[in-house]
Amino acid sequence: MVDAITRSGLLGHEVLAAVLQVRCGSLQVLLWQRARAPQAGRWALPGGRLGEHEDVEASIRRQLAVKVDVRQLAHVEQLAVFSAPDRVPGPRVLATAFLGLVPSDVDPEVPEDTAWHAVDALPPAAFDHGAIVLRARDRLRAKLSYTNVGFALAPPEFTVSALRELYSAALGYRVSATNLQRVLARRGLLEPTGDTAPPGPSGGRPAALFRFTRRDMLVTDPFAVLRPPGGRDQR
């Protein structure tokens, strides 16, 4: 029977997501610990089988909502299909991997076996899930530069220093608040709310609050080079 199915060319298909969030000053990913073989004890990405009447993105959104209570995904995007014939033991299963981003102000109520882990200090990962997390991290880092994905890491309103912390954690290096503000302002991505945040206990000037002008993904720096000639408003 298994052979009949294999020969029929039909395959299992699962969807998996590397859900990233900046928590406690570091970029973290949501993983659950496998209780049973295979790979008991190892940490895996949330996800599951693709349902009959949904496409892959709908599926991963549904499963994240149901299984780990993640409903506040500010951004979801496909990473790649992982298809090595032996990527999981037993009957073959392909996986469509996603990057999911959660704003830093929400804290989903995750199940017992589920926890956040810093992407730069991953615990032993199940199957090919470690590679998926790294792909997700690299994709996020790249897109922080040439798109407005930052909105998906940030709360609705924030100070520039708070945003700086988010970018620094995600990129893995110190970002200057001054220049961050200027880059985003130059691109028209930031707008002041008019309010200010109260200063800390040690004083200091109150910080202005900002929000992103758009909360959908947008490529803001389309071509690094080889721009079209006479590049007036063509970008």
Added chain:
Amino acid sequence: MVDAITRSGLLGHEVLAAVLQVRCGSLQVLLWQRARAPQAGRWALPGGRLGEHEDVEASIRRQLAVKVDVRQLAHVEQLAVFSAPDRVPGPRVLATAFLGLVPSDVDPEVPEDTAWHAVDALPPAAFDHGAIVLRARDRLRAKLSYTNVGFALAPPEFTVSALRELYSAALGYRVSATNLQRVLARRGLLEPTGDTAPPGPSGGRPAALFRFTRRDMLVTDPFAVLRPPGGRDQR
């Protein structure tokens, strides 16, 4: 029986490729015309069912070699999974879509029903294949700017003007030979072979021949902005 399979969670999976090449001064894609229903007469991407013991990239390479004689792919990369439940009539089939690039000096012997079409004047496309072609085109255009993918469109040796034609066709706008050469040279992607190409019948200075220093994909302009501080050799 069909229902039993459906409920089992098993799915058909195919691989499809938008094979792009610059031909006659325009960016073209390889398509075959469907003879039979569904969608008879419409043009489809080459590809087919994923085999048992191969991953998706091996599969698309194999199928392109066997079915349309494309063996000279200088670059292959995944685009995305297309998974709308009704993307094809009948039992559900997911598709992993690829971008494939063929250097302009090769001309595969394609079958009778297969032909090259300008990506900017596509004939009626089958299923969701039109969208896949556009994704492939956009991906190529983006990567021409910040990677060295140009090598995959170019023959082993070429003049700067020939390369300019290729970039212009792929990008859809006139690229300056002067600046193209400088950008690629600055990045260390181009090296002179030492030879020159004979001038045309109307004379002119003989053009120096160049080759790409590497023929594997390489990101040459990693972050457009938000560079790490003290950006000496960190890129």
Added chain:
DNA sequence: GCAAAAGTGTTGTGCCTACACCCATGG
């Protein structure tokens, strides 16, 4: 007044485009 934090002004640099100019060949 002083420390702390936010925000602005300014300078310098490197990458890129555009364009002028020089070079090598065929007729």
Added chain:
DNA sequence: CCATGGGTGTAGGCACAACACTTTTGC
């Protein structure tokens, strides 16, 4: 020697990083 196409020199602009400086608060 002139037309044709290839290659180089140079000037200007823009985006960015870095850092000095000003502003606004708490104590």
